Amino acid sequence: MTFGLTLLDAWIAAFDEADDSAKREIAARLQPYLASDPENLLNAKQKAQQVGLNPETLVKMARAGRVPGATHAGREWRFLPDQFEIKSLRSEPLSLVSAIPTRRTRAREESTAALIGRACKPLRLTYT
Numbered sequence: 838m839t840f841g842l843t844l845l846d847a848w849i850a851a852f853d854e855a856d857d858s859a860k861r862e863i864a865a866r867l868q869p870y871l872a873s874d875p876e877n878l879l880n881a882k883q884k885a886q887q888v889g890l891n892p893e894t895l896v897k898m899a900r901a902g903r904v905p906g907a908t909h910a911g912r913e914w915r916f917l918p919d920q921f922e923i924k925s926l927r928s929e930p931l932s933l934v935s936a937i938p939t940r941r942t943r944a945r946e947e948s949t950a951a952l953i954g955r956a957c958k959p960l961r962l963t964y965t
Contacts, residue, residue, distance in 0.1 A: 878908070878915040888921050898923060 842850075852860065881899075885892040899907035899914045903924045906917045 877918055878910075879918050881914050881916070884916040884918075884921070887918070 852863065855863075879887065881892040881896050885895045888895075895904070895916075896914050898904050899909075899916075903926070904916070905922055905924065906920060908915045
C-alpha cells in the first residue's frame with residue numbers, strides 16, 4: 838500500500854481542475870502519440886497477411902525497431918493498417934562489388950610460374 842499521491846494522480850487531479858482551453862491544448866500535444874483509432878490496429882498475423890510476410894518475421898522486425906508505427910501492447914504487437922515501411926539494417930545499400938571476394942591472383946601467378954619453371958630450379962636426377 839502506498840501513501841500519498843503519485844505523480845500520475847497529481848497530474849490527473851490538475852487535469853480535472855483545468856479549464857477547457859487547457860484540456861484542448863494538452864489533447865493537441867498528445868495527439869501525435871495516440872493512434873487515430875485503436876480499434877483499427879492490426880495484430881501481427883493480420884498485418885503479415887496484408888504485406889505477405891511470416892508473422893514471426895514481422896514481430897522480429899518490430900522488436901528490432903525496423904517497423905515504424907509498430908506498437909507493443911502487452912504481449913502483442915499492433916500495426917497501423919494503412920502504412921507499412923521496413924527500415925534497412927544497414928545505413929548504406931549493399932554493393933554487389935564489395936560482397937564478392939577478390940581472387941587470389943598472386944597465388945595463381947606463382948603456381949603458373951612454377952609450372953613454367955621460372956620460380957623453381959629444375960630437378961636433376963642422377964643414377965648410380
